[in-house]
Amino acid sequence: MPRLRLSVVDKATYAHLLRHSRLEGRRHLWFSIAWLSRGIRMSGGATRMAIRRLESRGTLRLLERSKEGHKVEVRLPEEIGALRRAVKLSRERAAKLDLERADFLAARPLRKSIHVWERGRCFYCLKRMNDRMRALDHVLAQSRGGGNSYRNLVSCCLECNSEKGEKPAEDLLRNLYRERLLTAAEVAARLRALKALAAGRLRPVVPVSP
Numbered sequence: 001m002p003r004l005r006l007s008v009v010d011k012a013t014y015a016h017l018l019r020h021s022r023l024e025g026r027r028h029l030w031f032s033i034a035w036l037s038r039g040i041r042m043s044g045g046a047t048r049m050a051i052r053r054l055e056s057r058g059t060l061r062l063l064e065r066s067k068e069g070h071k072v073e074v075r076l077p078e079e080i081g082a083l084r085r086a087v088k089l090s091r092e093r094a095a096k097l098d099l100e101r102a103d104f105l106a107a108r109p110l111r112k113s114i115h116v117w118e119r120g121r122c123f124y125c126l127k128r129m130n131d132r133m134r135a136l137d138h139v140l141a142q143s144r145g146g147g148n149s150y151r152n153l154v155s156c157c158l159e160c161n162s163e164k165g166e167k168p169a170e171d172l173l174r175n176l177y178r179e180r181l182l183t184a185a186e187v188a189a190r191l192r193a194l195k196a197l198a199a200g201r202l203r204p205v206v207p208v209s210p
Contacts, residue, residue, distance in 0.1 A: 006054075006057075006059075007053075009040075009042065009046060009050050010050050010053050010054055012040045012042075013036070013040055013042075013047065013050040013051065013054060014054055014059055014060075014074075016036065016039045016040050017029060017031070017036070017054075017060070017072070017074050018074055018076075021074040022074055022076060027073055027074065028063065028071060028072065028073055028074075029071070029072055029074055030068075030069055030070070030071050031069055031070055031072075032068065032069035032070075033047050033048060033051075033069070033070075035069075036051075051070070051072075055072075057080075058075065058080045059074070059075055059080060060072045060073065060074060060075070061073040061075065099150060099203060099204075099206075100149070100200070102149075102150070103148045104136075104148050104149065104150050104153050104204075105136070105148045105153070106148070109206055110206060111136060113150075113204035113205060113206045114136055114150065114153050114154065114155050114204055115134060115136075115155040116204070116205070117155065117202065117204045117205075118154065118155040122134075122155070122156045122157040122160055123137070123154035123155055123156045123160075123190070123193070124137075124154075124156050124157075124160040124164070124169070124172055124173060124176065124190065125156075125157060125159075125160050125176055125181050125182065126182070126186060126190075127157050129155075129157050133157050133158055134155055134156065134157060134158070135155075135156060135157070135158055135161040136153050136154070136155060136156075137153070137154050137155075137156045137160070137161045137164060138152055138153060139152050139153070139154060139169045139194065139197065139198075140152055140168075140169075141165070141166040141167075143166055144166065150202075150203065150204050151197055151198055151199075151200055152197075152198075154197070160172060160176075163175070169194055170191065170194070173187050173190050173191065174187070
């Protein structure tokens with residue numbers, strides 16, 4: 001633990017969580033702030049700040065948070081070091097990636113970067129999506145010569161993906177306007193986005209996997 005260079009409060013918090021998780025053979029732990037505060041004899045506010053600091057240093061990974069409490073993955077010091085080395089290596093690989101030549105359907109991080117760019121909304125109809133509702137769509141269909149470049153892929157809902165098929169993206173947007181699913185201003189904005197995408201101005205950020 002000394003190599004983590006934690007403060008006294010953070011060290012007490014980490015040790016308490018470690019004792020009730022990894023030392024009992026469990027990787028994950030459900031706990032409430034009230035329970036943890038009593039265990040380390042600190043106020044609720046100080047305990048919450050300690051949890052945030054531990055999470056930022058990689059000693060904890062927050063899996064779920066609700067009114068009932070927190071679910072975290074408690075990591076051992078050697079696991080944190082391995083994680084940091086893996087993140088550094090991933091960043092180095094990402095820095096060397098040639099976005100213009102990359103096949104964005106070839107690997108999960110590349111596919112994910114397209115979805116992340118749209119922030120959970122369909123590129124075409126702007127509807128909010130979850131993971132089960134979304135797909136990657138070729139703006140120019142593969143049957144018409146479209147490739148797997150980031151300039152030709154967008155995150156969209158399954159309905160738009162199915163309706164568009166091999167049609168030009170512009171035709172789909174006009175259909176959405178006729179069906180009153182998009183306003184005239186939204187269609188104009190989507191057409192501008194298509195031009196920006198084709199010009200390479202909407203460059204995705206390849207995520208670094210933890």
